[in-house]
Amino acid sequence: MAERxxxxxxxxxxxxxxxxxxxxxxxxxxxxxxxxxERILEAAEALNWRPNHRARSLSVSRAFALGLVIAxxxxxxxxxPFFPTFIAxxxxxxxxxxxxxxxxxxxxxxAETEGYRRLAQDGRVDGVFLTDLRRHDPRITxxxxxxxxxxxxxxxxxxxxxxxxxxDDRPGIAAVVDHLVGLGHTRIAHVAGxxxxxxxxGRRKAFLDALAAQGLPAGRVEVSDFxxxxxxxxxxxxxxxxxxxxxxxxxxxxxxxxxxxxxxxxGISVPARLSVAGFDDTELSAHLHPPLTTVRTDVFGWGQxxxxxxxxxxDGESTGDVELEPARLVVRRSTAPPSAPSETSPATxxxxxxxx
Amino acid sequence: MAERxxxxxxxxxxxxxxxxxxxxxxxxxxxxxxxxxERILEAAEALNWRPNHRARSLSVSRAFALGLVIAxxxxxxxxxPFFPTFIAxxxxxxxxxxxxxxxxxxxxxxAETEGYRRLAQDGRVDGVFLTDLRRHDPRITxxxxxxxxxxxxxxxxxxxxxxxxxxDDRPGIAAVVDHLVGLGHTRIAHVAGxxxxxxxxGRRKAFLDALAAQGLPAGRVEVSDFxxxxxxxxxxxxxxxxxxxxxxxxxxxxxxxxxxxxxxxxGISVPARLSVAGFDDTELSAHLHPPLTTVRTDVFGWGQxxxxxxxxxxDGESTGDVELEPARLVVRRSTAPPSAPSETSPATxxxxxxxx
DNA sequence: GGTTTAGATCAAACCGGTTTGGTTAACGGG
DNA sequence: CCCGTTAACCAAACCGGTTTGATCTAAACC
Numbered sequence: 001m002a003e004r005x006x007x008x009x010x011x012x013x014x015x016x017x018x019x020x021x022x023x024x025x026x027x028x029x030x031x032x033x034x035x036x037x038e039r040i041l042e043a044a045e046a047l048n049w050r051p052n053h054r055a056r057s058l059s060v061s062r063a064f065a066l067g068l069v070i071a072x073x074x075x076x077x078x079x080x081p082f083f084p085t086f087i088a089x090x091x092x093x094x095x096x097x098x099x100x101x102x103x104x105x106x107x108x109x110x111a112e113t114e115g116y117r118r119l120a121q122d123g124r125v126d127g128v129f130l131t132d133l134r135r136h137d138p139r140i141t142x143x144x145x146x147x148x149x150x151x152x153x154x155x156x157x158x159x160x161x162x163x164x165x166x167x168d169d170r171p172g173i174a175a176v177v178d179h180l181v182g183l184g185h186t187r188i189a190h191v192a193g194x195x196x197x198x199x200x201x202g203r204r205k206a207f208l209d210a211l212a213a214q215g216l217p218a219g220r221v222e223v224s225d226f227x228x229x230x231x232x233x234x235x236x237x238x239x240x241x242x243x244x245x246x247x248x249x250x251x252x253x254x255x256x257x258x259x260x261x262x263x264x265x266x267g268i269s270v271p272a273r274l275s276v277a278g279f280d281d282t283e284l285s286a287h288l289h290p291p292l293t294t295v296r297t298d299v300f301g302w303g304q305x306x307x308x309x310x311x312x313x314x315d316g317e318s319t320g321d322v323e324l325e326p327a328r329l330v331v332r333r334s335t336a337p338p339s340a341p342s343e344t345s346p347a348t349x350x351x352x353x354x355x356x
Numbered sequence: 357m358a359e360r361x362x363x364x365x366x367x368x369x370x371x372x373x374x375x376x377x378x379x380x381x382x383x384x385x386x387x388x389x390x391x392x393x394e395r396i397l398e399a400a401e402a403l404n405w406r407p408n409h410r411a412r413s414l415s416v417s418r419a420f421a422l423g424l425v426i427a428x429x430x431x432x433x434x435x436x437p438f439f440p441t442f443i444a445x446x447x448x449x450x451x452x453x454x455x456x457x458x459x460x461x462x463x464x465x466x467a468e469t470e471g472y473r474r475l476a477q478d479g480r481v482d483g484v485f486l487t488d489l490r491r492h493d494p495r496i497t498x499x500x501x502x503x504x505x506x507x508x509x510x511x512x513x514x515x516x517x518x519x520x521x522x523x524d525d526r527p528g529i530a531a532v533v534d535h536l537v538g539l540g541h542t543r544i545a546h547v548a549g550x551x552x553x554x555x556x557x558g559r560r561k562a563f564l565d566a567l568a569a570q571g572l573p574a575g576r577v578e579v580s581d582f583x584x585x586x587x588x589x590x591x592x593x594x595x596x597x598x599x600x601x602x603x604x605x606x607x608x609x610x611x612x613x614x615x616x617x618x619x620x621x622x623g624i625s626v627p628a629r630l631s632v633a634g635f636d637d638t639e640l641s642a643h644l645h646p647p648l649t650t651v652r653t654d655v656f657g658w659g660q661x662x663x664x665x666x667x668x669x670x671d672g673e674s675t676g677d678v679e680l681e682p683a684r685l686v687v688r689r690s691t692a693p694p695s696a697p698s699e700t701s702p703a704t705x706x707x708x709x710x711x712x
Numbered sequence: 713g714g715t716t717t718a719g720a721t722c723a724a725a726c727c728g729g730t731t732t733g734g735t736t737a738a739c740g741g742g
Numbered sequence: 743c744c745c746g747t748t749a750a751c752c753a754a755a756c757c758g759g760t761t762t763g764a765t766c767t768a769a770a771c772c
Binding site: 050052053054055057058061063065072074075076077078079080081082083084085087088089091092095098100101102103104105106111115118119121122123124227228229231232254257258261262264265282283284286287288289299300 | 406408409410411413414417419421428430431432433434435436437438439440441443444445447448451454456457458459460461462467471474475477478479480583584585587588610613614617618620621638639640642643644645655656
């Protein structure tokens, strides 16, 4: 009735061999006779033996777990579709490899550093994901100093010893700009993410580059913060300006949705008088009125590939950087040709564009 | 240059005592002379010693970690504000107690069971959170059989050996209904979450109960799935009906937002011709046009309390069930008195209500 | 036939903590 | 003065695996 879980010693006893031999047999190491191996496997099976994870962890000095530290204001975390999706992708890979995912949510920068330090010192994880890279991101050196393997999502702007798993935003942004220019827009603005984030910065640069490539003057850029609140404020500033844009490219869907609502509030109809494009392709975006033109990235797949890369790195078989399929434009109905400049009277609130 | 991390043996040697004494001293156990204790603490400090988490874990048979299994379709996970916020709350508590959070994302029900089993068998965690309770939830018995301590978010509808951390939805829903009835609505519908979820079911019941309490006939209920897509479809069904409601209470904000967009698409203005209320108070909701009347729950606090309860349970000092502050109505401008029945012509698409 | 040599196996050490049982010395009571 | 008690401490066992070095056997070689 002791219910004690069988240990490797029980298996050894039953198979009539020593602990060491059992260990060798179960780990598929050479040096065990086929017949013996068979007998050991049978014994383990019969006893329903499973290796004790903690013991294994101690003796091989591995955690069999990967870590993710999320630095985000908790009150805003809920609106960000990235992390849940990314984590889901990571998990599909980890689950089939017997690895676990350890999560930390850190508020400020201080807490973030502390988070990595704890994961490393406690040996909770064998490696970490570096997401949401910032410019001159201090985590690169920190994590390296902690002796923790890592992969970065996209390439940092500082020298990095870690493999990067890259998903290029820029083609998506460029496609949006090209799409809008193709529709006839010339006054296109951008609501950007924080400039100290690599993706905020990068999308802004991609936006400006794409305009330049089209031979258009630099559009107005409002630097914002990826939140609905920030998107609202930025959009107000743009639309209240003397010469408002006829199209706005947002750095994410959340701000774009907030932006559409600001426009509606001002009696400016989308897309008749203002074209709007987002970035992320959240589930909601397809169900707006009008449905949002946006850019899709395979965040789930990003998680999968990042997990595989990190595991490979830990096993010492790193494959170097990986490049994923770049971001792709999804045209819906929030973008349309600009209204003729003369036509100053508000158009009908919701002209019905063709079905997507 | 070995960079070997100091062990408890190093500390013992430096303090001139045995390993056991060091262990006692550092864990604040009695039976160590004050002077000796002091000397040991100094030695540990000087060597910058930190206990090896894995070794501790093995000898005391504890993981010092808590687990959360999320069963959700990964593609929809991103739109749900619950988990990130809940996790953030949990983490604030775990961080200061040296505990970690292990996450698993499971697709189907099979994977979910497997997830709990793995967490238990690998001894990855000392306890789990049971979120998103379903009716006759099989996880209660499963987790109990696995010998894993747990806390449930809200009370299950089956006998449960676990403490429940409760946040009552019903007052929020009742307040929404009362608010709408107070505005003069009599044809109020509900777009519910899946009925096999306790919260989906409970909110629906609360809705009907509140109507009954107001002496109104049962409103129409469309059972949906908490997604934008589902909210869109359900809203269409409601508004296409011969006698459409003048107000719709949604079981979450996401469906409500989708619903507002459906209404707009049909030329039905909100709130002039249709009042809409959500549930969750996501960040976006305050920045819609019109801003969404909704119900706020303290998910972050829920996570904190759940974490504390689970830790207490694991330490054998469970405090029993905990009741949190119930859900609270947040009135914004998506709800207004119903338009007079005679007024059949569409109102202006976006009547400008007073500033919030 | 004697000696290598490789392969199979075992016993013991190890990972770094915690916990147990026993020893020692100081102290108080009779 | 002697004995019993207790506080302080130590050595060793333990948690459950992995890894090392030694030993034993049997096939291979000369």
